[in-house]
Amino acid sequence: MSEVILHLTSGQGPEECRWVVAQLATAYAREARAHGVVCEVLEGAEDLPSSLLMRVSGDQAPAFIAGRVGTVLWIGDSPFRPGHNRRNWFVGVALAPELDLVPDLKAEDIDYQTLRASGPGGQHVNKTDSAVRATHRPTGLVATAQEQRSQHANRKLARLKLAMMIEEQRGASRDKARRSQWNLHQQLERGNPVRTYKGVRFTLKSAT
Known part of the structure; x- marks a missing residue:
């Protein structure tokens, strides 16, 4: 059985990005079940985590994470600031290092x-x-x-x-330029998301 640890982070993003991190963890867990793998939060289970760690386990774990590591975009209205004009919110997903x-x-x-x-x-x-x-x-x-x-x-x-x-x-x-895991707290790559979700239901819009 394969096991991979993912690091989801809001970078230096605002409260909305922390909300996206929590929603993305839920989405990944839901998608994992459909692929026959288990995706569970190891650390960072609070409502609005700045970052969290998830364990993906199962024979199909490597295939599942393919296309899910990188920048993820959520398109939607801020759940905290009604009328805020920003609708694109980015978070990052990276592989944790192998010990x-x-x-x-x-x-x-x-x-x-x-x-x-x-x-x-x-x-x-x-x-x-x-x-x-x-x-x-x-x-x-x-x-x-x-x-x-x-x-x-x-x-x-x-x-x-x-x-x-x-x-x-x-x-x-x-x-x-080669900083790893915790560097995602400082900067996230915009413009080329590996996955895009939208709306309050956090529905997958597209995937690569």
Whole structure:
């Protein structure tokens, strides 16, 4: 079975773009069922997430994400500012890095600390010590995960978030044009969306 992690982000977009991120996650989960794969939110389950992570799993996962990674456009009236004249809202979708392919992320360089999960959070947040804080000693980067049911799953998620931060840090120092995951918070490519949705029902208009 294949498994892919997607990173959906509103970039530096306004509240409308965060709304689109949430709607897109729902749309991808719905579309995944029709393709025989599972698409579920790992982190960022709040109503208006600036970004979130989704796991796509199943034999057809690679085929499903083809054409769904890149810039996504939603065409519609702002659900928060009646009369606002902007109707095109962009969000970004990227592949999260594969942990084994991030050379700077060594298991022996990470310290894990367990802590009690606390809200606001996803439906699985509970009162047990299942949340995890991961610290990457060489860089001082810290990532926390609490969305998953088990401590083991949260450790894996925290490590993934560290990988994304490290990739971004390395990309920023190497070449601004090649920044990876977290760079999507700073800029999204307009003008060539891989998918376009429209209206309050978030209906797919076209796909490539």
